[in-house]
Amino acid sequence: MIEEKTPEELLQERTKRVEDAVQLKVPDRVPVAPNFGFFYAKYAGITPEEAHYDYDKWAMAVKKTVLDFQPDMFVSPRMILLAPGPVLDMVDFKQIKWPGHGVSSNHSFQFVEEEYMKAEEYDAFIEDPSDYIIRTYLPRIYGVAEPFKMLPPLSSMMVGYAAVHLTAALARPEVTNAIETLSKAGAESLRWRSIMDSIHEELGGMGFPSCAQAIAEAPYDVIGDFLRGTRGVMLDMYRRPDKLIEATERVLPMQLQAAVFIAKRSGNPRVFIPLHKGADGFMSLEQFKTFYWPTLHKLITGLIDEGLTPWLFIEADYTSRLETIRDIPKGKAIYHFELTDIFKAKEVLGDVACIRGGVPSSLLCTGVPQEVKDCCKKLIDVVGRGGGFIMDAGSVIDEAKPENIRVMVDFTKEYGVYG
Amino acid sequence: MAEDLVKTIADLHEEEALRIVEERLRAGEDAFKILEDSRNAMEIVGKRFENREYFIPDLVYSGEILQEIAEIVKPKLTGANEFERLDKVIIGTVAGDIHDIGKNIVTFMLDINGFEVYDLGVDVPAQKFIEKAEETQARIIGLSGLLTLAFESMKETIEVIRGTGLRDKVKIMIGGGQINDEVRKYTGADAFGTDAMSAVLLVKDWAGEK
Structure with a gap:
């Protein structure tokens, strides 16, 4: 009879299974880690709106799903929401629409594309990003921070003894009000964070490691997602290529520093890096090599130099970029593919990076368990050969039939054993 | 000269294209002809996109150039010069x-x-x-x-x-x-x-x- 393993043993076993796969060794079996998003809520019978507003319900939904499916890693609930509803309300956040606020209470939040940084503001951003963020960017994305437009340049604090300009500006009632509201939002964020941290601890104590706690973005995506918008950043490649490259270089060390800090504090070495705007079709290969890859490459190698494991969540299709992204240290990173030809990815990258993904979201949503099983079998046979593979969906799992997730996890545990 | 504009737009040379448009208008050319050239250029852009020589940013940029040209020539357009449309x-x-x-x-x-x-x-x-x-x-x-x-x-x-x-x-x-x-x-x-x-x-x- 097999003895029951303790939660600590299970935690070690699962962690080692994933790390073996990352290091391109042959683990005991193929790890399986469904990339849950709002599936947590749907499966547990709560709405995405409740997930945003009722922290305990959200934590319970995560716990229930993880215990029911027993994955080798779970997605941190903090990675899915990024910020809770009450905080978004308090700061009057403009950059997303969230359940009950612009999208229905049954839908996940969605991003609002805008030029949050104007084309002619590159210099101001590059010159002093922090000042630009506080006095120009925040007033645009937080309704509550609108009065920060009245602040003098932050560098004015350097001279003039008691920083009279700044302190005088802080005394304006609108500014005082904004700071007070932000402070209340901060207290609410802390309350949310402590509940999210405790679910991590609890699940860890039950033997489940998380996928990652830290997050970073490719510098080009930082500019494209948050500052210039998809259209803006595309035009910048033609109209102001040098500024765009300079801005990505400016952003790189900030992304590195923040990710290293959070990963080290959490004790989880993996850093989630979702890639958005560099995919096939979104730019030519030449543009990819000019604008996107150089700073992403430095981000990847910079994290690896810190002993961390970049987990690149490569959305859309990267089939034409596979040779380019081969250029990283061996056995140190996870390449998670969505629509890329994953079999070709195994051929090109199999000796360099751990490959993750392969099960189409459409199959999990609309297929039947036998089809999911066939898909997983082929993935284990081909992509899983010789190790270096983590079974997962290609994209974030919001809607999916629970029986399809069940078969993906259970079949991988049964058939994915390395003999 | 017509060839020049078509090629210049299709190759995504924004400033050059706008300069040619201004010159042709100054020379008294029919604004509708300029729009026709622009449309022909867009067809080339579309073909290049089909052939995967061009990608989404090229389409976005060409659309931007087209819009700038349209803004320059629109005030000079006379009568209802609409293109015939398919389905x-x-x-x-x-x-x-x-x-x-x-x-x-x-x-x-x-x-x-x-x-x-x-x-x-x-x-x-x-x-x-x-x-x-x-x-x-x-x-x-x-x-x-x-x-x-x-x-x-x-x-x-x-x-x-x-x-x-x-x-x-x-x-x-x-x-x-x-x-x-x-x-x-x-x-x-x-x-x-x-x-x-x-x-x-x-x-x-x-x-x-x-």
């Missing part, structure tokens, strides 16, 4: 989804291929598609969506269209990065595509059927 197509991102990049590219590509496109925007309820179809008599509808939640929404939209008796009169295509034939079957659409070119081919095919 009508209604397009929109389905209810609950606010993504528009893919949809906009399909609109752009259909437009430069000569179709009359009614773009209803994002988060479009089923009823809007029906109203527009009745108003315009368009017989082709394109439903766009990026998120997996769009599958359900596309299905519902098509069911509502079916309920009005309009279903047999229209062809419905669905499109988006996550779409495949399983999704097409699930939603009850006639055809699907994952890129702008497949939308153009579908519409050409359907338009030729009549």
